[in-house]
Amino acid sequence: MSGFITSLASALTQGSVFALIALGFLLIYRATGVVNFAQGDLVTLGAYLSYWAYHDLELTLLSSWLLAVAIMFVVGVALERFAYAPIRTRSEHTVVIATLGAAMVIRASIAIWQDTSPKFSPDPFNGEIMELAGARIPYQNLLVIGATVVIVAGTLLLVGRTGFGRSIRALAADRGAASLVGIPVSRVSMLAFGLSSALAGVAGVLIAPTQALTVDLGFGPMLFAFAAAVLVGLGRIGAVLLGAVAIGIAQYVVGRYVFPDFRDLYPFILMLAVLAIRPRGLLGEQVGRRV
Amino acid sequence: MSELPPSPAAPAASASSTSSSPRARSSSPPRSRRAVVNRLLGRAADGLPVPYQRGQLAVVVGVIAVTLLVGALTGGEYGYGLLGAWAVLSISTLGFYLVFGLSGQFAFSQAAFMAVGGYTSVAVARHAGFLAGFVSAIVVAALVAALLALLISRTEHFAFAIATLAFGFVATVVFREWEDISGPGGEVLGIERPSLFGHTFATDEALFPVLVGALAIALVVVALVERSPVRREAIAVRDNPVVATLSGVFVQRRRMLLFTLGSAFAGAAGSLLAHRSAAIFPETFSLQLAINLFLALLFGGMGSMWGPLLGALFVTQVPERLRFVGRYQDLIYGALLVVIIVAVPDGLAGVTGRASRALRAYAHRRGRTTATARAPLEADEAAGPAAADEPGAAAGESAVPGRQPPGQGRTSGPAGDAAPALAARDIDVRFGGVRAVAEVGLTVGAGEIVGLVGPNGSGKSTFLNAITGLVPAVGSLEVGGAAVPLRRPARVRAAGVGRTFQTPQVVEGLTCLENVMLAVPERRLAGLGAALGRRRAMISLERARAQRARVALARVGLAELADTPANQLAYGWRRRLELARVLVAEPKVVLLDEPAAGLNEAETRWLAEMLRSLRAAGCSLLIVEHKLALLNDICDRLVVLRLGEVVAAGEPAAVWADPRVVEAYLGGGPAAPAPPAPAMAAGQQAAGTADAPVAAPTTAGGNGDAAS
Structure with missing residues (x-):
C-alpha cells in the first residue's frame, strides 16, 4: 500500500512537471502554431540559472529562483527575436527545425558555461519528507504539485479572460488579420515567447531539487510533456493537466508493477494507442478540415 | 480581339501531339539538342510532364562515377572512411527525402529505423551471414514502419512528429534494455565485417565499392519513383490532401507507402552502418541523428532528389572539420544550423537550381525575344x-x-x-x-x-x-x-x-x-x-x-x-x-x-x-x-x-418573384426597394438590359462579343 502511494505521489509530481513544461510550449503553439522543441532545454537552463544565482551570486534560495525566472523571460524574448521572427513566414517544419537548432545551442552553451558534471540544488524544505500512510513524500514534491495547479489555473485565466489572451488567440487564428485590427503582433509574439520561457524557468527551478542537475535535465521530461499534450489533443491548455497525470500514472504506477525496466515506454505506448483510435487525441475535436 | 501570336493557344488535338511547353517551342536549338540527348539515353519524354524530362538516371551515373573518382583520388583509409560514411548517410537521407521531402510527413523516426535495421542485421548476420542480415534489415524496417504508419498515419503533422519522436525513444530504450538481442546496455561489439560470396571486405577501402553500389541502387530507386505517378501523388498528398482525395488519390495509402519505403532505406543504411563500424550502440541512433537527417535534407534542399546527397556531405563533413574548436563544436554546429535555415531557405540544391534557372533565363533573353516571360500573358490574351x-x-x-x-x-x-x-x-x-x-x-x-x-x-x-x-x-x-x-x-x-x-x-x-x-x-x-x-x-x-x-x-x-x-x-x-x-x-x-x-x-x-x-x-x-x-x-x-x-x-423567374427570397436577400423591410434580381429575372431573355449592380451583365447565347 505504501508502495502504491509512493508511486502515485511520484506520478502526480512528475505529471505536474510534464504539465508545466507542456504549458510553456502550448502557449507558443497557441500563438504561433509551432511546437517549440527547445522547451526542454529552456527548462534545463532555468534550473542552471537558479543553481548559479544561489551558489555563485550567493542569493537566498527564493531570490535565486525569482532571478532565474526573470532571466528566462528575457531569454524567451531573445529566442523570439533571433530564432523565430526571421523565419516566421517559412513553413512550420523550418521553424521547428530552427527551434531544434536553438535547443542545441542552449544545451551546448550550458555545457560550456557550467561543465557537464552533475550538480545538486537545495530545496526550501532542506529535504524534509512527509510521511503518509507509510509512504515518504518529499515536501518539494508537494510544492511542485501545488505550484503546478496554481500556474495552470493562472495560465487558463490569462489566455481565456484577458486582453493579452485574446491577442494570443487572435494571433493563432490569423496573424495578418490580428495585425490589421491593431494588435501589436510582434510585441504579443515576444511576450508569448517570454512567458513560455519563464514557465520553463519555473519548471526548471521546481524540478532541480528533486534530481541531479545535468544538461539533459529538461529534454526527457519534454518528450513526456509532448506525449501528455498529444494524448488529450494538442493545443488544449486546461486538459493537459489531465494528460500529464495520465502519463505520470502510466510511467510510475503501471511502471512500478509491470516490467519496471521498460516503464519509460508506457507513456508513449499509451499515446500511440490513443492516437491509433483517436487521431486528434482524447479530447481533440474529431472534425474534418474546412476548405 | 487582337491577332493571335504566331503560335497560338493550340486547339485541343494538336496541342497534345507534341510538347507544347512555350519554353521548349520558343528556343528550338536547346529543344532539338535535348531531343538528341533523349534519344541517345533511350528516353522519350515527349508529352510527359516535367519530371520525365529530366535525366535523373544519367545524373545517377554521373554521381556514382564522381564518387568513385573522388574515392580513388583521396585514397587512404581516412578518405574512404569519410566517403563511406557519406554514402551510408546519403542512403538514409534519400529515404527521408521520400518520407518528408516528397510526401511531407514530419517524421523523427528515420534514425530509429536505422537502429531497427542495424540491430536486425547484426542479429541475423551472426547466424546467416551479411547478405541475409542486410536483406532482413530492410524487410524488418519496412514491416515495422508499415505497422507504425498504420497506427498513426491519420494524425496531424505535429502529433505525427511527436508520435514518431516517441517511437524513436521507444526503439532506443528497447535496444538498450533488451539484452537478448544485443549486449549489456545495447552495445554490440566485434561485429563481423561485411562479406559477400565468401569475400570479406576487411578495410574501408575494400568496402567502399559495396557502399557505393548500395548508394547507386538507392539512387536508382528514387530516380524511378521520381519518374512515376508515385511522385505526383505523394506531392499532392503533401501539398493538398483534400484535392488529392477528391482527385482519387488514396491519401493514407500513399503516406504509408512512402513512409514504409523511406524507412526501408533507413533499415539498409543502419545495417551498413553497423557492419561498417563493426560496433553498434543505441546512442548512435539518438535524436541527434534524427536532427542531422533533417538538417541534411533542409541544407541540401527538399525540392530535389539531389539535395540529400549534398546535405549528407555537409552533415558528415562539417562536424569533422569542426573538430579543432574542441568543446565549442556542438555550439557552433547548432548555431550554423539556425543560420543556414535562416539564410538558405531552399537548401543548396535550391540555390543551384535557382542559379541555373537564372542562367538559362539569361541565355534565353540573349537568344530570342522573351517568349518565356510573355507566355502567361499571351495565353491570357488568347x-x-x-x-x-x-x-x-x-x-x-x-x-x-x-x-x-x-x-x-x-x-x-x-x-x-x-x-x-x-x-x-x-x-x-x-x-x-x-x-x-x-x-x-x-x-x-x-x-x-x-x-x-x-x-x-x-x-x-x-x-x-x-x-x-x-x-x-x-x-x-x-x-x-x-x-x-x-x-x-x-x-x-x-x-x-x-x-x-x-x-x-x-x-x-x-x-x-x-x-x-x-x-x-x-x-x-x-x-x-x-x-x-x-x-x-x-x-x-x-x-x-x-x-x-x-x-x-x-x-x-x-x-x-x-x-x-x-x-x-x-x-x-x-x-x-x-x-x-x-x-x-x-x-x-x-x-x-x-x-x-x-x-x-x-x-x-x-x-x-x-x-x-x-x-x-x-x-x-x-x-x-x-x-x-x-x-x-x-x-x-x-x-x-x-x-x-x-x-x-x-x-x-419564379424564385425571384417569391417575397421570401426578397426578404432573405434584403432583410425584409417592407419599404425595401425592388431588388435588382427580380427585375433581371423578368427581363431574363432580354440579355444585358438588367443593370444588376452585383454582377456583370451576361449575354444569353453565344454572341460573346456583344457586350461593351
Whole structure:
C-alpha cells in the first residue's frame, strides 16, 4: 500500500512537471502554431540559472529562483527575436527545425558555461519528507504539485479572460488579420515567447531539487510533456493537466508493477494507442478540415 | 480581339501531339539538342510532364562515377572512411527525402529505423551471414514502419512528429534494455565485417565499392519513383490532401507507402552502418541523428532528389572539420544550423537550381525575344477570344474528355423519369451549437444546371462540403440513383462527383499538367510496383494520361502553361486549372463554388459558355454563385438558402418573384426597394438590359462579343 502511494505521489509530481513544461510550449503553439522543441532545454537552463544565482551570486534560495525566472523571460524574448521572427513566414517544419537548432545551442552553451558534471540544488524544505500512510513524500514534491495547479489555473485565466489572451488567440487564428485590427503582433509574439520561457524557468527551478542537475535535465521530461499534450489533443491548455497525470500514472504506477525496466515506454505506448483510435487525441475535436 | 501570336493557344488535338511547353517551342536549338540527348539515353519524354524530362538516371551515373573518382583520388583509409560514411548517410537521407521531402510527413523516426535495421542485421548476420542480415534489415524496417504508419498515419503533422519522436525513444530504450538481442546496455561489439560470396571486405577501402553500389541502387530507386505517378501523388498528398482525395488519390495509402519505403532505406543504411563500424550502440541512433537527417535534407534542399546527397556531405563533413574548436563544436554546429535555415531557405540544391534557372533565363533573353516571360500573358490574351468558341467546339468533338451526351438533342430541364444525377436529402451540418445546414434537400436532374444562392453565411459552401464529405454531416445522398455514404470524399468522387472550391485549390508543388493528370480516372499502374518493375506499360499509361490532361488544359485555355508550376499561377488561372482537373475526371455531376468570383466580364462569359458546353456533354451542374445574372442566364432552376434552410426553389423567374427570397436577400423591410434580381429575372431573355449592380451583365447565347 505504501508502495502504491509512493508511486502515485511520484506520478502526480512528475505529471505536474510534464504539465508545466507542456504549458510553456502550448502557449507558443497557441500563438504561433509551432511546437517549440527547445522547451526542454529552456527548462534545463532555468534550473542552471537558479543553481548559479544561489551558489555563485550567493542569493537566498527564493531570490535565486525569482532571478532565474526573470532571466528566462528575457531569454524567451531573445529566442523570439533571433530564432523565430526571421523565419516566421517559412513553413512550420523550418521553424521547428530552427527551434531544434536553438535547443542545441542552449544545451551546448550550458555545457560550456557550467561543465557537464552533475550538480545538486537545495530545496526550501532542506529535504524534509512527509510521511503518509507509510509512504515518504518529499515536501518539494508537494510544492511542485501545488505550484503546478496554481500556474495552470493562472495560465487558463490569462489566455481565456484577458486582453493579452485574446491577442494570443487572435494571433493563432490569423496573424495578418490580428495585425490589421491593431494588435501589436510582434510585441504579443515576444511576450508569448517570454512567458513560455519563464514557465520553463519555473519548471526548471521546481524540478532541480528533486534530481541531479545535468544538461539533459529538461529534454526527457519534454518528450513526456509532448506525449501528455498529444494524448488529450494538442493545443488544449486546461486538459493537459489531465494528460500529464495520465502519463505520470502510466510511467510510475503501471511502471512500478509491470516490467519496471521498460516503464519509460508506457507513456508513449499509451499515446500511440490513443492516437491509433483517436487521431486528434482524447479530447481533440474529431472534425474534418474546412476548405 | 487582337491577332493571335504566331503560335497560338493550340486547339485541343494538336496541342497534345507534341510538347507544347512555350519554353521548349520558343528556343528550338536547346529543344532539338535535348531531343538528341533523349534519344541517345533511350528516353522519350515527349508529352510527359516535367519530371520525365529530366535525366535523373544519367545524373545517377554521373554521381556514382564522381564518387568513385573522388574515392580513388583521396585514397587512404581516412578518405574512404569519410566517403563511406557519406554514402551510408546519403542512403538514409534519400529515404527521408521520400518520407518528408516528397510526401511531407514530419517524421523523427528515420534514425530509429536505422537502429531497427542495424540491430536486425547484426542479429541475423551472426547466424546467416551479411547478405541475409542486410536483406532482413530492410524487410524488418519496412514491416515495422508499415505497422507504425498504420497506427498513426491519420494524425496531424505535429502529433505525427511527436508520435514518431516517441517511437524513436521507444526503439532506443528497447535496444538498450533488451539484452537478448544485443549486449549489456545495447552495445554490440566485434561485429563481423561485411562479406559477400565468401569475400570479406576487411578495410574501408575494400568496402567502399559495396557502399557505393548500395548508394547507386538507392539512387536508382528514387530516380524511378521520381519518374512515376508515385511522385505526383505523394506531392499532392503533401501539398493538398483534400484535392488529392477528391482527385482519387488514396491519401493514407500513399503516406504509408512512402513512409514504409523511406524507412526501408533507413533499415539498409543502419545495417551498413553497423557492419561498417563493426560496433553498434543505441546512442548512435539518438535524436541527434534524427536532427542531422533533417538538417541534411533542409541544407541540401527538399525540392530535389539531389539535395540529400549534398546535405549528407555537409552533415558528415562539417562536424569533422569542426573538430579543432574542441568543446565549442556542438555550439557552433547548432548555431550554423539556425543560420543556414535562416539564410538558405531552399537548401543548396535550391540555390543551384535557382542559379541555373537564372542562367538559362539569361541565355534565353540573349537568344530570342522573351517568349518565356510573355507566355502567361499571351495565353491570357488568347484565352478571351479563343475561349468564346473553344469550349463549345471542344464539346462537339469525340476526342474530348466528357462523355457523349445520351442523346445529342437532349432537352435541358428537370429530369422526368430518369434517376436524378444528384439527390441529397435531409442534409444536416452542425458546428458546435450552430446549425449551419438544416435538413436541406436538393436534387439536380440529369443534364440540369441548378444554382444555389443565398446571402453569405447561409450554408451554401457548407452544403457542398457536406455532400463531398469534407465536413461531418447527416442525411442521405444519391448519385445517379445509387446511394453514396456521406463523410467519404473518395466514394463521392468515385460516384462521379467533381467539385471546385471557393478559394481555388491546386497542388502548388506540381505543374499544371501534373495537377490535371492527378485526376485522370485511369489509375492503373500508379503504384510502386509499376514504377520499379513495369516501366514500359506504366509510361505508356502515363503518356495517355498526359494526353487527356493536355486536352482538358486546352479546353480551359491553359495549354500554354502545361509545364508551369501551379504555384506561379494567378488567381484566375487557378480557377481554370481547377476546372480542367474536374473536367478530366469526366464527372457526372460538377459542384462549383463561386466559379465566377473575381472574373471579369469576358471571363464570366467564357465561363458561362464553358458550363453550357459541359451540360451539352451530359454533365449536371450545381453552382453556388453570387453573380445572379450569370445564374439567371444559365440555370434551369435555383435553390435559395437562408440560415441553412431552403426558402425557395424553382425556375429563376419564379424564385425571384417569391417575397421570401426578397426578404432573405434584403432583410425584409417592407419599404425595401425592388431588388435588382427580380427585375433581371423578368427581363431574363432580354440579355444585358438588367443593370444588376452585383454582377456583370451576361449575354444569353453565344454572341460573346456583344457586350461593351
